Amino acid sequence: MPTIKESDLFPAVNNERIDEAESERKSTNEAGQLCRSMSVWNCCTLGFSVVSPVVGLYAIFGVENQVTGGGWIAALILCLFMQLMVATVYAELSSQFPIAGGAYKWSRHLIGPRTGQYAGIIYVSSVIAMLTTTAYTGGMWLSAVIVGGDTQGASAVIWGGVFLLICTLVNIVSQRAYKIINLLGVSAEVLGSICVALILFFFFRIYPVSELFEHLGTGLAPTNVTAFLAALAIAGWAFIGFDSCSTIAEEAHNPERVIPRAIFLSLLAVGSVVLFNSSALMLSVSHTTLIEASATSDPISPIIAGTIGTWAAKPFLVIVMTAFLSCGSSVVNYASRIVFSMAREGNLPSFFARVTRKTQLPRNAIIGTVLMAGLGLLFGLNDGAVATIIAFGTGGLYAMFSMTTGVGLYARLTGRWNPALGALRLGRWGLVINIVAFVWALFELINIGWPRDYIAAPGASWWQLWAVPLVLGVILVLTTLHVQMGHRRAIKKF
Numbered sequence: 001m002p003t004i005k006e007s008d009l010f011p012a013v014n015n016e017r018i019d020e021a022e023s024e025r026k027s028t029n030e031a032g033q034l035c036r037s038m039s040v041w042n043c044c045t046l047g048f049s050v051v052s053p054v055v056g057l058y059a060i061f062g063v064e065n066q067v068t069g070g071g072w073i074a075a076l077i078l079c080l081f082m083q084l085m086v087a088t089v090y091a092e093l094s095s096q097f098p099i100a101g102g103a104y105k106w107s108r109h110l111i112g113p114r115t116g117q118y119a120g121i122i123y124v125s126s127v128i129a130m131l132t133t134t135a136y137t138g139g140m141w142l143s144a145v146i147v148g149g150d151t152q153g154a155s156a157v158i159w160g161g162v163f164l165l166i167c168t169l170v171n172i173v174s175q176r177a178y179k180i181i182n183l184l185g186v187s188a189e190v191l192g193s194i195c196v197a198l199i200l201f202f203f204f205r206i207y208p209v210s211e212l213f214e215h216l217g218t219g220l221a222p223t224n225v226t227a228f229l230a231a232l233a234i235a236g237w238a239f240i241g242f243d244s245c246s247t248i249a250e251e252a253h254n255p256e257r258v259i260p261r262a263i264f265l266s267l268l269a270v271g272s273v274v275l276f277n278s279s280a281l282m283l284s285v286s287h288t289t290l291i292e293a294s295a296t297s298d299p300i301s302p303i304i305a306g307t308i309g310t311w312a313a314k315p316f317l318v319i320v321m322t323a324f325l326s327c328g329s330s331v332v333n334y335a336s337r338i339v340f341s342m343a344r345e346g347n348l349p350s351f352f353a354r355v356t357r358k359t360q361l362p363r364n365a366i367i368g369t370v371l372m373a374g375l376g377l378l379f380g381l382n383d384g385a386v387a388t389i390i391a392f393g394t395g396g397l398y399a400m401f402s403m404t405t406g407v408g409l410y411a412r413l414t415g416r417w418n419p420a421l422g423a424l425r426l427g428r429w430g431l432v433i434n435i436v437a438f439v440w441a442l443f444e445l446i447n448i449g450w451p452r453d454y455i456a457a458p459g460a461s462w463w464q465l466w467a468v469p470l471v472l473g474v475i476l477v478l479t480t481l482h483v484q485m486g487h488r489r490a491i492k493k494f
Helices: 015-026 040-051 054-069 075-098 103-110 113-146 153-173 175-203 207-214 224-240 256-280 287-294 301-307 310-344 361-381 382-413 429-450 469-494
Strands: none
Touching: 015 207, 040 054, 040 103, 040 175, 040 256, 040 310, 054 075, 054 224, 054 256, 054 287, 054 310, 054 361, 075 103, 075 113, 075 207, 075 224, 075 256, 075 361, 075 382, 075 429, 103 113, 103 310, 103 382, 103 429, 113 153, 113 361, 113 382, 113 469, 153 310, 153 361, 175 256, 175 301, 207 256, 207 287, 224 429, 256 429, 287 301, 301 310, 361 382, 382 429, 429 469
């Protein structure tokens, strides 16, 4: 397949913007080319692993039950449907602009370099925070499998570092090594978690399906309305990461068709699994047992051991660890391509834009991404600080969803983007979906960032409750200062 040039993907809107972009951008030839080795299956499994049903289920299951008391499946269904609207906008953009960096590149070229700088900083910060979170929790599961017991404080940070080291080696050896780990993770989730859910649903179910929509408002949230809004916010944690498919477009065969399919399939597959697994767990134990288990750090394993048998606890532990390793390796892949793309544009040191001659992988970007996530692990020495990182990882990605759908809507209405030129054509429905996606993403960003003391850890300080707006605010201020300083230097140079 011939190499796709950026000039072919992003036609000029005006000469001034192109001149500004060219003055900031490093030559693609100097940076090198990524290897096109990813099939539609590889792209789908990347998105599947980043979202990860097991990781997503552990992120939301216990918190949802505690906060709402029950009846949160309706919020999960609504959140999945609305996230499909967001995914549709991403699919439209990727079908016309299949290039590494995804949403960062679209913001830069459809609006301008300064918009791209904001998008890039928010994007890479959020994904690295997501990697830090995955490493911190994944390290605990790695420790549980290897040495047993619970890890906290410094030991949790050390095991998180070991987890990151494994994910790094998987990514820098070759794409084949990554594909193998990714396949193992997907297989573990499909053969393990889904099979367990099927067994629970067909052989251990004690409630009718109507139980899934009962008990709303009996948890920590004070009213039914606040419980449902909180359920929507928490459900949003499970349906992020499908955009990772768009960041590897330069490594996919026939990306203008493959990437949109991968975005839809990965989100639909994960959404279906999370919905079914959540339902099977909730219908298989008494409501009292469910609430008691949800108050622990591992709400799922005791339910499985108590219903299927204690023999299932260890195999399920291995399944969870494998899923986390696959997720971590995929997030490294995901984040490093954003770093690579930003470096190629001159928004990060050009050192990160180099690729290896033999494997054509952005090794420097991979190592740099992991080092930044490793520094974030140090926040794990303080429970309050690590909770802030976890909150921002999700909130930052919804800020990116809001920005991308907003950029798409603005570019569509001003004529900067003509979706009819892409491989995916939705006609008039495209505009309607774009509007719905933007409104939803903005609402969910506010909903996730809204301070709720009944979701935070007991005794959480005010800055933990306001973690998402505080961290986003700091990033926006620092990025604005950086952009203004760069603009002044450019004027003086001229």
